[in-house]
Each structure stands twice: as C-alpha cells, then as structure tokens.
Amino acid sequence: MSIQPYTTTETLGFGRRWLMNTFGSRTNETITVDLTAFDETLHWTEGSAHQPQRKLKSGIPLGYNTTTKLYEPYSPVTNEVQTATITGGPTGGTFTLTFSGQTTTALAYNATAAAVQTALEALSNVNPGDIKVTGNAGGPYTLTFGGQYLGDNVASATATASFTGGTSPGVTMATTTAGGTATASDGTQKFAGFLYAEVAFYPGETKSEAALMVHGQVNPKYLPVAFDPADVPAGSNTQIIYKTA
Structure with missing residues (x-):
C-alpha cells in the first residue's frame, strides 16, 4: 500500500x-x-x-x-484567435508584441511559442490563461484568448520588429477568428x-x-x-x- x-x-x-x-x-x-x-x-x-x-x-x-x-x-461564443507571422526570413534580431497598450520584452526572431506566451503573461493586463500561444519556434504563432477575455472581441495585438538578415523581414498580425461573434x-x-x-x-x-x-x-x-x-x-x-x- x-x-x-x-x-x-x-x-x-x-x-x-x-x-x-x-x-x-x-x-x-x-x-x-x-x-x-x-x-x-x-x-x-x-x-x-x-x-x-x-x-x-x-x-x-x-x-x-x-x-x-x-x-x-x-x-x-467564439474566443478571439490572432496570428503573428514572421516574414522575410530573418536570421537574427528581435520583435515585440503590444496588446492593449502594454508591450512585451524583446523576443528573439526564432522564439518558441512558450517564450511568447511567457512574455505576454508578464504584461500587467494579461493573467495566466488569458492568452494561450501555440506554434513552432519562429512562428507563425497562434494567440487564443481566454480567461478574462473569454468570448470577447479584443483589440488586435500589434508587432514591432528589429530583425537582421533576410529580405525585408517583419511581423504581420491577423485576426483569424473574431471573439464573441459565433456560437458552438x-x-x-x-x-x-x-x-x-x-x-x-x-x-x-x-x-x-x-x-x-x-x-x-x-x-x-x-x-x-x-x-x-x-x-x-x-x-x-x-x-x-x-x-x-
């Protein structure tokens, strides 16, 4: 026993x-x-x-x-889903994400999804469970909103990149599923x-x-x-x- x-x-x-x-x-x-x-x-x-x-x-x-x-x-209702995609094939540098006026610390161009989630959860307006990040290292990253943002049509996050290498590298943001617009x-x-x-x-x-x-x-x-x-x-x-x- x-x-x-x-x-x-x-x-x-x-x-x-x-x-x-x-x-x-x-x-x-x-x-x-x-x-x-x-x-x-x-x-x-x-x-x-x-x-x-x-x-x-x-x-x-x-x-x-x-x-x-x-x-x-x-x-x-549906939960908001946004996608962050790194374009241009950078080989170095960093990027940040800004959500509702709060900006993350610098993230490596090939950051893991876990690192992106940790950086977002360090923001004063994001609690653990509010944003779940999935994807491969270097993206694309899928941001699924929950917690206090469950079912909300939240504002789109924005990105700022400081990359090196590649061809005109950057980060594009897109809303793939708007929150609060449909039911199961x-x-x-x-x-x-x-x-x-x-x-x-x-x-x-x-x-x-x-x-x-x-x-x-x-x-x-x-x-x-x-x-x-x-x-x-x-x-x-x-x-x-x-x-x-």
Missing part, C-alpha cells in the same frame, strides 16, 4: 469563494466530463512528482456536448451549470465523474473563468448574484 498526502486548492463545504450560499447547492446532478476539452492553467492545474494528480477547478461553467454525451467548458453547435453553447467540486485526475485520463451544480447562489467575480450572468436561462435554479464588497 502506498499512501500519499493530498493537497486541495479549496476547502470542503463552504470553501468555494464563488459559492455564496450552500443552501440547496448540494442538489447536484452526477455527470461525466471530457477531461481532454479543458485547458491547463485556465481550467486545471498540474500536479507534482509526489502528487501527480491534476486538479480541475471547481466553478467552471459547463455545457453538454450532444455528440460525445459528455460535459465540457461552456462555450456560448455541439450543444456546449447552452449553459448547463457549474462544476460543483474540484476534480482530481491523473495524466492520461480522458473522462471523470463529477457533480454539476444546478441550484445555488454564485458570485461570478470569483469563478475560475469569465462568465456572463445573462447566460443563465430564465427560470434556472442557479441564481447569479454580484457582491460589491
């Missing part, structure tokens, strides 16, 4: 900041979530060598995928409820049983992802209440 300590990011019962009142909140539905549909940092946190279990955050708004018959993150069609565009409790799972697992909260009072300010209270259907038992203090 091997017994390992388990550390949770929330206390049991009344430890969820986003849950304002426990009255009726335990009247939940047992569901199965598609773990592959959730993103690291935004939806779950990585484990450690001694505690390898990942933790899916409680309070995530969920929708039901009518094709897979599994629950996924609620997706009422797989069922997840309909809000179903909130993930009631933190879910622990191991790397490689694709599904997990969970509790869907369909009754209770929620403070959206403390939810792990951005949520519009207007998305709760009329007549729903879930009450969205803003707390000013």
Whole structure:
C-alpha cells in the first residue's frame, strides 16, 4: 500500500469563494466530463512528482456536448484567435508584441511559442490563461484568448520588429477568428451549470465523474473563468448574484 498526502486548492463545504450560499447547492446532478476539452492553467492545474494528480477547478461553467454525451467548458461564443507571422526570413534580431497598450520584452526572431506566451503573461493586463500561444519556434504563432477575455472581441495585438538578415523581414498580425461573434453547435453553447467540486485526475485520463451544480447562489467575480450572468436561462435554479464588497 502506498499512501500519499493530498493537497486541495479549496476547502470542503463552504470553501468555494464563488459559492455564496450552500443552501440547496448540494442538489447536484452526477455527470461525466471530457477531461481532454479543458485547458491547463485556465481550467486545471498540474500536479507534482509526489502528487501527480491534476486538479480541475471547481466553478467552471459547463455545457453538454450532444455528440460525445459528455460535459465540457461552456462555450456560448467564439474566443478571439490572432496570428503573428514572421516574414522575410530573418536570421537574427528581435520583435515585440503590444496588446492593449502594454508591450512585451524583446523576443528573439526564432522564439518558441512558450517564450511568447511567457512574455505576454508578464504584461500587467494579461493573467495566466488569458492568452494561450501555440506554434513552432519562429512562428507563425497562434494567440487564443481566454480567461478574462473569454468570448470577447479584443483589440488586435500589434508587432514591432528589429530583425537582421533576410529580405525585408517583419511581423504581420491577423485576426483569424473574431471573439464573441459565433456560437458552438455541439450543444456546449447552452449553459448547463457549474462544476460543483474540484476534480482530481491523473495524466492520461480522458473522462471523470463529477457533480454539476444546478441550484445555488454564485458570485461570478470569483469563478475560475469569465462568465456572463445573462447566460443563465430564465427560470434556472442557479441564481447569479454580484457582491460589491
């Protein structure tokens, strides 16, 4: 037998900041979530060598995928996707990205996607999970917005290059998907409820049983992802209440 300590990011019962009142909140539905549909940092946190279990955050708004018959993150509208493409084949130099008035530190012409994401997350207006960057070293880089910018039509980032070599090298920015302009069609565009409790799972697992909260009072300010209270259907038992203090 091997017994390992388990550390949770929330206390049991009344430890969820986003849950304002426990009255009726335990009247939940047992569901199965598609773990592959959730993103690291935004939806779950990585484990450690001694505690390898990942933790899916409680309070995530969920929708039901009518094709897979599994629950996924609620997706009422598209998230903004922008692309940064380095042109002209530079062999040296740096570039910066500017988003909403904030500019990153200089990035190498062949920077990795992880380096670009780290530089963006160092900005005062970007939190971990707000912008996910993917792509090969040297680009093109795909910037997918989430977190506080979930479903928002954000302003386009701009780029400034100081490259050497190549032929008229530079960085072009393009919006490939405008945020907030379209909805999913797989069922997840309909809000179903909130993930009631933190879910622990191991790397490689694709599904997990969970509790869907369909009754209770929620403070959206403390939810792990951005949520519009207007998305709760009329007549729903879930009450969205803003707390000013």
